[in-house]
Amino acid sequence: MARGTRSFAVIGLGAFGSTVATELARFGNRVIGLDLDDRRVSQMTATLSSAVILDTTDEGALREAGIDRYDVALVAIGDDLESSILTVMNLKLMGLSEIWVKAANKAHHRILSKLGVDRVIQPEQEMGRHIAQMLNNPALQDYVSLGNGFSVVNIVVPERLAGRHLTALGLGTTHDLRLLGVMRGSEFRHADEDSVLETDDKLIVLGKRPDLRKFGDSL
Incomplete structure (x- = not known):
């Protein structure tokens, strides 16, 4: 295994789980995929280090598959809350050091939080917020939330600002943001005060969401 990579067990190979597993494998990590559906498993055999048909609510079966030797488990079981919760409990009993889980709804989220998993994911909600941010401001190409109200955003320079210096944007003065x-x-490019903007340049800006929103609106 390449230096810096980790091993991952992805449980549930639906659209979400298979996408995460494929990308993790593409980054050079050792990835095992687990699912009860033989069709889903067979589709992933050429992509992952291994893919196994397995009932993950069975602790003994998980141990036999050696899941306790993996660094991280992602439970991506769809709407079967009972299977998801039982699988998480088994992983906790086995001593997995890091467990991420896809939640189907708020009740599922609350239960998973009580079980002490490391991260609960609600992909539809998270992607919905992401899309809303971009729809609300056409200049916003992408953003990453850093927590504590801070985000990094990717903002396209409009044509009307082409040829102007960066100082015209008011970053660090009018707007409490960092370029x-x-x-x-x-x-x-690392930007300085003498940098001249061109149409379709993308500014990578760090700041709090209200300040970023105000800056985006000013463009």
Whole structure:
């Protein structure tokens, strides 16, 4: 296994689980995929380190598959709350050091939090918020939430600002934000006060959401 990689057990190979498993494998990690559906498992055999048909509510079966030797488990079982919860309990009993779980709803989320998992994911809600941010401000290409109200956003420079210096944006003065750099095409540039903007430059900006929203509106 390549230096810096980890091993992952992805339980549930539906659309969400199979996508995560595929990407983790693409990054060079050792990934095992587990599902009761033989069709889903067979579709992943060529992509993952291994793919196994397994009932993960059976602690003994999980131990036989060696899941306790993996660094991280992602439980991506769909709407079967009982199977999801039993699987998490088995993983906790086995001493998995890190467990992430996809939650189907708020009640599921609350139960998982009580079980002490490391991260509860609600993909539809998280993606919904992401899309709403971009729909609300067409200049916003992408963003990453860092917690504590801070985000990093990727904002496209509109044509009307082409040829102007970065100081015209008021970053760090009018707007309490920090410019991390500028993407021009596929090239990343460290920006300074003398930098001149071009149409379709992408500004990578760090700050709190209200300040980022105000800045986006000003463009």
